[in-house]
Amino acid sequence: MKKILNIAWKDLLITLSDPAALILTIATPFALTLVMIFAFGNVNNSGISGIPVAVVNLDEGEFGQKLVDVFESEDLADLI
Structure with a gap:
């Protein structure tokens, strides 16, 4: 050392x-x-706006659907 x-x-x-x-x-x-x-x-x-993003929910479970709902919400769009 x-x-x-x-x-x-x-x-x-x-x-x-x-x-x-x-x-x-x-x-x-x-x-x-x-x-x-x-x-x-x-x-x-x-x-940066108007960029399409694909979200695929392959498991079709409750948590996956809630996550998709969060991604599609207007609150998230305002945050970003």
Whole structure:
């Protein structure tokens, strides 16, 4: 365990001593986050609606029918 900590400490010191590596370590996740925000940022505003979904109740039992009723209810549609 001590060897692993020594290697991690050495790598941390090397990264902190190199300004370019330090900037890339911080900037890369930030840049990727910005790309994801610009690519998928307006998902909530546009809304996803009107996608048909098939529900098959093969067991035809009471619980299965109640589950189908929940999926078909308007309350669930408002929640989503």
